[in-house]
Amino acid sequence: MKYLYFLLILFAVGCSSKTKELTAQEIIDKSIISSGVDKVANSEITFKFRDIQYKAVRENGNFLLIRSFDSIKDILSNEGFKRLENAEPVKVSDSMISKYRNSINSVHYFSVLPFGLNDKAVHKKLLPSSTIKDREYYKVEITFSKDGGGEDFEDVFIYWIAKSDFLVDYLAYSYHTNGGGKRFRVLKEQCYKEGIRFVDYHNYKPLNKDITLTGLDKVFENNELEKVSEIVLEDIQVDIFD
Template identity: 65%
Template structure:
């Protein structure tokens, strides 16, 4: 009888210590909930980034993303939606050539995209792949690689992202991406500060690039610990407001 009791205790301990294997999809789903990013889909969010003001209105898959700023004596207001790009100069609409529409739209979308991560990582054009876990500065992380389908993945569908998601709280502390525009390159973002506004997590980052051009995207966490990254900027969102 005592022998059976000991076996039962050993069984319980082994069950508790065995970590449940999660898929890339399950990890992203948990990260979205933990970050409050599930609330983004039906919200109005505004913030200031550097010298520009941004506002996003999203409702049931319909969105409109705004950017406004001053350029010399001109007031420029831009927006992109599910269907169109619009540009106003001193409140008057202007025509924009197609090549510039693509450039302006990508610039606006990029800031809005990064501002509400991991919202957007369950879009239809997104492919997720679970990479081997890694410990960074004593903390265990899931690593998820994100790539995009050409159909629906936007002009930058060839970009590759990797997210380091804390295995305890499922929050993103680091992210890296490789891009091809403007000659291409790699970036690695490190959490600087975070805040919660009406249940949605917003993050400021230190933005780095690898010193060695041949550094692999997947190993930029190792580059961080080996002091092989060069700081290029800080990503700071200010005056954040959220409405539902």
């Protein structure tokens, strides 16, 4: 009986020690909280990127995304796009509206990741875990529905989210504009403003364009990427709405 009791204890301990595997949705939810970007939904954020001033106002589902340079102010909101020059409206062709809108949205999108990854058009898929520089990561693939996914809905993203703190240290994406390609971003620096994490990245491309998106982490470890730029946000200011 003592032997049977001992086996039952071992079985109970073994069952309780098994940790429940997280889903892609749960990982993204934890990453959003850990990064503090849940606060972005009701905030005003300003920053400078490559000598252009950006401003984002988000409140209760309404948004106003702005970029300003020289005498130009481009404004993207729930109502659409408009351009002002010297505070006066400027007529813009449909093709250029699409280009400007995508450019503005892209900068604001990347500035507050992983905010936005719970939008209705977003689909999440958990890939096999990965180890980069001796650190373990969840690997989550993001794709988009055509309906609500924007003009670049065919782009694919992968996020490497650290198992220890649920923060995004690496991300990769494939894009189709301007001939298409792949990019792999590596954490350069990070800072927190009003509890929101902002990240600067080293931006790389693969030397071999046939490398799969999911394999870019291994290629990075093998030093087979070419650095093409740095993604640096300057003069970040944040105001959280009550």
